[in-house]
Amino acid sequence: MAGVTLDRITKVYSGDQRAVSDLSLDIADGEFLVLVGPSGCGKTTALRMIAGLEDITGGELKIGDRVVNHVPSRDRDIAMVFQSYALYPHLSVYDNIAFGLKLRKAPKDEIDRRVRTAAKSLDLIDFLERKPRALSGGQRQRVAMGRAIVRQPAAFLMDEPLSNLDAKLRVQTRAEIARLQRELATTTIYVTHDQVEALTMGDRVAVMKKGELQQVAPPQELYDRPVNLFVGGFIGSPSMNMFEATLRKEADGSLRADLGGQSLTLDPELVAARTGLGAYIGKPLILGIRPEEIEDAAIDPAAPADRRLRGVLKLREALGSEIMAHLEIEATPGRTDDSAELEADLGLSALGSDDTRVATLVARFSPRSKVELGQTVEMRVDTRNLHFFDPTNGLGIYERPPADHPPAQPAATQAAGDDSVSQPEGANS
């Protein structure tokens, strides 16, 4: 077992296509790191470079203390689980799992013992003599896992191993993989485009966009302190609502954010924590509100009046445990290159009209809410948990930067500095 270190790893395909740029990651021994990002962000390419299935154009890759840039895949002591499982169709489950051990000429009884142990922990004992084509999707997935764990490698590499399973099985297998990884304490690098998998499984999550690392952090930090607009919009489902807003200082010293026709008073606690906000008073910024911070005001009548928004309910999705409310509110949507990219990844275009004075807001209402379509809804917003981003570079606004370091760069995170925000007029015309 060993850690994995990526030092400015770069992949350039012929024709100057940069799939991965200067990716640096330090994955500790036994850590579960998830690489997440929209399709085409380079996460699978990065994983394949670690596996040795793809040449590394630049940078240095270490497994343990060994630089393995030019070590063939077979000698890297890693095991990979593929999206398609890539089982050997001509071999039985037993031989599939034993394949790597047989190549290493392990003694027969040793192979048998380890295969059976792995099969037992994966509940495959009854299927050892079957061929892969006689197995269900979930069983195939477990065989692929068995093939990886039986070799006791330095690291597991998993490339979207759950994406071919149906939803229920996915949840079950997700927990199973997390349990196995904790038991074996083997360094694991897990690629997925599914943020739920990323947040639930990873010790740390690395978010990538267009080949560049955006932020590496534990799941909760990623959710609470997204380093930029992209991470803010990518993490969380449904995504964060983003509006153009202007900060205004009230006579009593409190801060208000103007969103077109409406405004929200910021919680003093939040203002105290985000010292960086001081520099933006009177200036435009991008305000992010997570759907879970918005509630039907009728449910919580005690909520202060200066922390409310009004909107017209356009779509109501009742999920039983909650209601997803899509509303049109009077505000300017915070459109950026990043949000356009996120929308494209989700396969949506912004709901509602192209009118820049009208923005769509998604809220998570309590199932007891009685809101109806077409109704104007009064919502209370928990202003303790708002997010702010600089409209020029997309970076999140948190503590005031030390005077000699101008732009904010939260610790343990890395941000791409070139995320510029296009003018909403331009984005919508």
Place this chain on the structure above:
Amino acid sequence: MTQVARNDGAPGGAQPDGLRAEARRRRLTTAAFLAPAAFFLIIWLVYPTVATVWRSLFDRSGDEFVWLSNYKAIFTTDTLVKALQNNVLWVAVVPALVTAIGLVLAVLTERIRWQVAFRLALFMPMAISLFAAGVIWRIMDEKDPSQGTLNASIGAVRDALGGSGSVLPNAVPSTEGLTGSLQTGFYVKAPVQAGGQALIGLTGIAPTALPASAKQAAAPAAAPGTITGVVWRDFKPGGGTPGQVEPEELGVPGATVELRKSGSTAAIQTAKTDDAGAFTFKDVGSGDFTVGASKDSFGPPYAGVSWLGSKLINPAVMIAYIWVWAGFAMVIIAAGLAAISREVLEAARTDGATEWQVFRRVTAPMLAPVLSVVFITMLINVLKVFDIVLSVAPASSQDDANVIALAMWRTSFGGVNDFGLGSAIAVLLLVLVLPALALNVRRFKREQ
């Protein structure tokens, strides 16, 4: 359809008349569709098969019913037994080789630049009729290196490697002072004593026949107790004096030189000439000696391999046949190769397999169904092999290259005109092909 017919014919079926009429109409439609195909199948397939089996039980003229004696003849006539043996050889060697070579070609051309060009070139022989391909190979197989490409190539390679036997094939002595021939070697007529010199001048040597290392010929200085001399190309462009070593005349390197007692034919000493053609025999003692370039230095021109002779005719025909079909096998196997998931091969690599192990333990087993298609197809083709044998093997070798289909043709039409025996051979061939056919049909059914 059969379901309908059975219900219709069931006794006591209380079906309304309308349904019965409907069923009859459907049967008529079926028959109308089947009739043309059935008609031609009967004329072209069933009738000839039955007639051939029937004819095989009659004698040459077709007048006398001879039971199975034609079949007995197949196994007792020498040329026919040879044909059977050759067919066994073909079946044992060719399908396996075609499949193996096709596999190698498919793998080698899998991920390369100009893939289409390479595959096209390898597949091209399929565009030629087998008979024409046979004619091409027959010309290439000619024994005389000046006609047959194969032997010319072999000769060129032998020459390039300085192979034995083909050195200085046309050399002649430049003066009357030498005697002998290419077969005996060339010797100096006059006896030589210790301290003497032997000049062995040769002409009739093409400039290209000498190795590039050859230098200006020079005889070593005479010394007491030794016999020295030089073997050289005694030809100076623009004229010169025969028998004298002159400028621009090259030594013959590597010639074997013998020292004999006069009157004896046994060599006392042998030596090799250096790049200047010089040689030295030391401590020769007293008496008269004969010195000369031995016959080892010369050789007849390369005669060529007798591809079309009785010994090599079978390999020669098989090579031509494999050349044609390997491209076909390659294309089919390449299609199977393309269908293998790349991820499975990558999984094997990360599992620790070397490229050879990936091929042996993953690629090849996954290709097994495709390989067996190619193998069985080739098996059937090889059992029926005919035209390429006829076109590659000259009439004189056809008895040695005989195969069942060729034997059938030669017996029936090729001068013997024994239609009884010919039919019997045809029936035997049919019986031999049937198991392979059955195998193929069963496989197709299983795939469905």
